[in-house]
Amino acid sequence: MLLHFKAFLTSSFSQRGILKQMRSVRTLCSHREDSEMKDLVDYIDSLKNYEKYGVPTGAGTDSNDGFDLGRMRRLLDRFGNPHSKFKLKPFILPGLKVILLVILRTEGYSVGCYSSPHIQTIRERILGRSGDPVSAKLLNNLFHRIKQDLDQAIKEENGCISHFEVFTAMAFILFADEKVDIAVIEAGLGGARDATNIISSSGLAAAVITTVGEEHLAALGGSLESIAMAKAGIIKQGCPLVLGGPFLPHIEYIIREKAVNMDSPVVSASDSGNNLAVKSFSILNGKPCQICDIEIQTVKDLKLSCKLHDLKLQMPGAHQLQNAATATCVTLCLRNLGWRISDESIRCGLERTYLLGRSQLLKSEEAKALGLSGATILLDLMKPTPKNLPKH
Template sequence: MQVFTALSFLLFSRENVDVAIVEAGLGGARDATNVIRNSELAAAVITTVGKEHLAALGGSLQSIAVAKSGIIKEGRPVVIGGPFSTDIEQIIRDRAFLTQSPVISACDTAIRSITRCIGRDYAKPYQSCDIVMKISGDMPLSVELHDVKLQLLGDHQRQNAVTASCTALCLRELGWNVSNASIRAGLEKTQLPGRSQFLTQDEASVLGLDGASTILIDGAHTEASAKALSDVIKTVEPEGPVALIVGMASDKEHLAFAAQILSGRRPDVVLLTETGIAGGTARSMPASSLRDIWTGAALGHGIECADIGAIAGDEAPNVNIDHLTPTAGTDKPAPMLIGCGAAPFSCDLMKAASRLLRRADGGGAARGGLICVTGSMHMVAAVLQQLEQ
């Protein structure tokens, strides 16, 4: 990793870049990217403090906060995203105090951000937001942005947009020429492949899908990102049928991930598979193990499951229709269908999910529902690679 970091900095130097946005790798304080000196740093940004890499960074959220605050440099401003718990934010602020660094909080009470509505542009959803801030304190910042169309969905992405706006305004305060129009354009044009990414109908057709279903790919693989994904699903598909295709690496929090997803919109179909990592599946969690975990998580949420067994290729198994529809005259929902891909993940499993959703919806073509591929960036990469071919 150190070699790649050094090569990146060498490339930045040779290309004479005006601005480099450098993401720290594992933690921050001891990461290879942290060789940047304070004279070379415009601002440091700490977005969130989560549980990923917990063991490698000291075993607690507090130790992770200490590691991340190591990117704060002497006299250089730091933008903190959040929201953070009081003790975590205090760790970051204590470090900033020691380095005499101005602190700009994206959770400042002088900031107001709301999502007005969810719209669609060429069938792809966006959230229309207002971001208004008038911050006093270490570094006074103000801006009013109305009806900002964010292509990235969810409350967490709106908070990310606020954090990015704070950073841009911080640079403006430092003498950079950053207009309000530029901030708006940056927010509206930002796309993040593999994060809340909705495929177009043309892209779905490349994968052999008929376009009846909305296709969402998201590399969520932690408990926090599962909650964010669950919120997005609830927003864009509040009532229609939902299918999840999940493959995960073996070292992730599988139960916490499943429990968080199932606490939101209950999926109608869950298909577990094995994701290819570094050309093989040795580091992938076996699909059968994921099925057992998801079945247990579903029972914990009072969700009845119907095991549909293994799925070969794009063929949906012959499940009795009686198990797919709720009993007439009762409020009891149909059982959640759960099955395993018989081979490592391929886009054929998305076709099987589409067929299962259609059968679960009584065979109607009007409501194709939503199919979400998630659990790993490797899962997302497999879909994007298929699109490129």
């Protein structure tokens, strides 16, 4: 997912200015650490970078014009297929990674996470066992360890290996090195031809599709229907599919049809029977929160069941309740696959999740740094509901 920022403030301060100044408040340390891996940054910046220069038309579709997953398979094979060495991988499109990380870590699992893009430093894309962005030292050491093989791979692929492919490979190698119990992988573009989609059905715990909007319209075929087909490319044979939604009926039909063809059971977080409700709003430890209920029904042979009443979610908004419900469905799927995840861990994980920039009340010194002394500022950098989707 390439983030589309939307800011709601008590003044008409520009989004671009907010992002620029907030970054300047917090980036000095990151810049100092990133100088330790200058060789790596220079190296990957010399590769094709579709995030920076734009994605070719149709590149994310399952067509002759699409990205070459064979190239990614050959690259990972060179490094011993590290993506096959950590146990299970929920595969995310997009957005639920932080909630899942907190729930799984609350239960005591070591969790890796790979996502894109980053805001301050490329290290943010890889979260290891510690839960923090990978250290510059660790990333730099890995780069120098594999550089000779990278050079050879790039030569053999006639220079076609991209910035994203190299960094995805590095993430998988790090997760294998750290022997994480589970990894949460976020697709970078669409799904079908994304570099992360080399994960096989035997290595996948669950696929998750949260929304279908108009991001990367040209790269994913030019229509909502083609985007839905591209995103459905992450569905694997026999692996559960969790839908966030809500979706337009014909878009959901496309995804569900692919799931049927792959014998993949489907769980919908937007099912009316799940009984999602925002009950009230409050302030918890100086932060806004909403009091919610989530009830999940049993879905076919997936023995889903969870009653979470009076949840205190620190990220207000109906969309965040939907995210919480989707994360709950994913963790229940994992539990039904044999993973130990208690209702209490789900509750604690949901209530402890908090993201900078998501329904965040800025401190007085942060408001002052933005030139808005004395103002009360609620910052919400979120992906808005596309105009052509049903509101929720």
